[in-house]
Amino acid sequence: MLPVFLGSAVRAAEAPAIAAAAAAGDPERYIARAAHGLASVILRHLGAAGLPAPEVSGPVPVRREVRVLGGAGVRGRRVVAWVGPGNNGADGLHALSLLAARGAEATAVLVTERHHEPGAARLRAAGGRVLPASGPAAGRALARAEILIDAALGTGANGGIDLPGLEAGRPRVPASAWRIACDVPSGLDADHGEADPSVPAADTTVTFGELKAGLLLGRGRSLAGELRLVRLPGLLDPALLGDPAFSVLSEREAMDSVLSPRPEEHKYSRGVLGLVAGSPAYPGAAVLAAHAALATGVGMLSAFTRGTARLTFSGAIPEAVVSRREDAPDGAAASRVNAWLVGPGLGDEPEDLDAARRVLATDAPVVVDASALAVVAPSAEPSPVPRLLTPHAGELRALARRLGADWPDPLTRPVAAATAAAKALCAVVLLKGSTTLVAAPDGGVLAACSAGPELAVAGSGDTLAGLLGALLATHAARAAAEGRPLDAAELQRLGAAGAVLHGLAATRAPGRGAEPLAAGLRELLGPR
Ligand SMILES: NC(=O)C1=CN([C@@H]2O[C@H](COP(=O)(O)OP(=O)(O)OC[C@H]3O[C@@H](n4cnc5c(N)ncnc54)[C@H](O)[C@@H]3O)[C@@H](O)[C@H]2O)[C@@H](O)CC1
Numbered sequence: 289m290l291p292v293f294l295g296s297a298v299r300a301a302e303a304p305a306i307a308a309a310a311a312a313g314d315p316e317r318y319i320a321r322a323a324h325g326l327a328s329v330i331l332r333h334l335g336a337a338g339l340p341a342p343e344v345s346g347p348v349p350v351r352r353e354v355r356v357l358g359g360a361g362v363r364g365r366r367v368v369a370w371v372g373p374g375n376n377g378a379d380g381l382h383a384l385s386l387l388a389a390r391g392a393e394a395t396a397v398l399v400t401e402r403h404h405e406p407g408a409a410r411l412r413a414a415g416g417r418v419l420p421a422s423g424p425a426a427g428r429a430l431a432r433a434e435i436l437i438d439a440a441l442g443t444g445a446n447g448g449i450d451l452p453g454l455e456a457g458r459p460r461v462p463a464s465a466w467r468i469a470c471d472v473p474s475g476l477d478a479d480h481g482e483a484d485p486s487v488p489a490a491d492t493t494v495t496f497g498e499l500k501a502g503l504l505l506g507r508g509r510s511l512a513g514e515l516r517l518v519r520l521p522g523l524l525d526p527a528l529l530g531d532p533a534f535s536v537l538s539e540r541e542a543m544d545s546v547l548s549p550r551p552e553e554h555k556y557s558r559g560v561l562g563l564v565a566g567s568p569a570y571p572g573a574a575v576l577a578a579h580a581a582l583a584t585g586v587g588m589l590s591a592f593t594r595g596t597a598r599l600t601f602s603g604a605i606p607e608a609v610v611s612r613r614e615d616a617p618d619g620a621a622a623s624r625v626n627a628w629l630v631g632p633g634l635g636d637e638p639e640d641l642d643a644a645r646r647v648l649a650t651d652a653p654v655v656v657d658a659s660a661l662a663v664v665a666p667s668a669e670p671s672p673v674p675r676l677l678t679p680h681a682g683e684l685r686a687l688a689r690r691l692g693a694d695w696p697d698p699l700t701r702p703v704a705a706a707t708a709a710a711k712a713l714c715a716v717v718l719l720k721g722s723t724t725l726v727a728a729p730d731g732g733v734l735a736a737c738s739a740g741p742e743l744a745v746a747g748s749g750d751t752l753a754g755l756l757g758a759l760l761a762t763h764a765a766r767a768a769a770e771g772r773p774l775d776a777a778e779l780q781r782l783g784a785a786g787a788v789l790h791g792l793a794a795t796r797a798p799g800r801g802a803e804p805l806a807a808g809l810r811e812l813l814g815p816r
């Protein structure tokens with residue numbers, strides 16, 4: 289798991305080391321190291337021999353399109369940087385001089401009057417140019433750029449800044465230029481990912497010290513591009529840094545959460561999922577959830593649905609045991625259920641909501657999705673077995689309204705919103721979005737960043753719900769065999785794992801829309 293911190297926390301935590309370096313007569317100690325990492329990423333991208341930069345991490349587990357530059361080597365490559373007034377600009381100047389020393393045609397375009405003078409002097413000495421943004425030479429350099437470094441503003445930004453080379457009617461940065469942001473895209477709020485329209489998008493962001501939450505939330509997710517982390521040992525004071533805002537689950541960790549059946553296992557020991565879903569108005573949601581659960585791997589699927597949806601469901605899912613809705617959760621078919629999924633296509637008639645209430649009154653783990661969220665009530669104590677709620681932002685807002693709760697807004701403050709809901713409801717809350725956050729009642733938050741916008745289709749949430757139901761059922765069965773219940777921490781991890789797998793499955797799906805996602809999941813997980 290990769291911890292992610294508020295940008296403001298990283299900023300506060302680096303202040304003492306920076307002050308100490310300055311007091312020791314070495315004010316550029318960390319700037320030089322950051323610039324070294326930045327230049328190293330650029331060199332590697334050009335296929336040139338990199339600098340010996342031990343501190344650059346591998347790609348962060350966030351799905352991105354990665355653009356690799358054609359041609360090898362750095363000699364003669366036209367590298368331009370927007371350079372701002374603070375240390376972010378200083379990083380950019382330093383990185384440019386490292387590239388100039390290796391033969392790049394390096395140009396700094398000063399976007400404010402103030403800039404880091406020693407850095408500018410070093411760049412000139414290395415053969416680079418330092419130009420004011422207002423002059424024609426800067427326009428020409430920007431219009432010929434092959435690589436554009438965004439070093440205008442970093443974590444000290446207070447809103448966006450007008451940058452040359454982006455406006456219509458003036459020399460423009462070519463669309464083919466590879467854009468690399470230094471620490472954060474200029475003007476992006478490094479805490480929450482808010483950005484005004486002036487914030488420039490990057491293909492890659494090289495960030496320093498620790499990952500900043502704003503790179504993974506809100507607009508940050510699309511503005512930052514591929515992420516690289518340059519660690520700067522000794523820079524951050526752990527006491528000032530505090531706890532992470534959230535931690536990103538890796539693909540490996542998610543894959544490892546899917547249990548393979550043991551040779552001696554039978555359908556019941558492997559895990560039975562009780563599915564309370566589907567209604568005459570929404571029969572398809574239950575089918576999508578069922579396909580996803582079966583693709584993830586359950587021993588048995590016991591479905592409870594009503595009216596004409598029963599017929600549709602039986603026809604589509606021949607291996608499921610299908611019962612009447614009113615038999616959940618007490619009928620014979622429910623007796624072996626290890627975990628429940630209630631909600632996909634459930635409907636919102638009184639009888640639908642009654643069924644959801646009955647399921648929530650059991651002591652089995654349960655995924656509460658879609659219209660079943662309408663019966664969730666606050667609780668002072670965790671239920672004996674925790675619940676996993678799966679709202680998107682609109683559903684979380686509706687839940688807050690119904691309960692009269694004053695939770696932060698899930699779109700602009702998703703970490704705080706999910707955490708407040710998890711605490712108030714004593715449940716694990718999985719807040720769906722381009723970055724999905726999973727908050728536990730005791731505070732910690734996990735994140736899944738594998739998803740892309742192809743998941744923004746009706747029915748993809750039903751697929752996620754089925755996947756989560758299967759993870760809960762199989763883990764609950766394994767835990768029961770070991771004589772222990774599933775706890776909230778395990779449920780939270782399974783929630784995050786499910787969201788990561790959901791995003792990965794989309795990359796393997798044989799077509800568009802929600803229906804092929806289960807096939808993508810099968811392809812991803814292989815025979816289990
Ligand atoms: N200080 C250090 O030794 C290190 C700092 N690092 C770099 O330093 C950056 C933070 O440096 P700073 O604290 O100097 O902050 P910035 O480089 O983000 O710049 C802050 C300056 O920009 C001005 N400013 C803010 N918003 C503006 C706007 N909208 N329009 C015009 N001007 C604006 C502020 O008045 C201030 O003078 C990090 O993002 C990172 O790139 C890294 O090099 C790690 C080491």
Ligand SMILES: Nc1ncnc2c1ncn2[C@@H]1O[C@H](COP(=O)(O)OP(=O)(O)O)[C@@H](O)[C@H]1O
Nearest residue numbers: 720721722739740741743744746747748749750
């Ligand atoms: N732009 C996006 N990028 C990545 N994932 C997305 C995006 N939009 C939606 N998703 C994911 O798609 C799913 C949609 O779920 P939901 O809104 O409940 O859909 P439905 O109820 O129609 O099935 C969620 O898992 C969400 O995280």
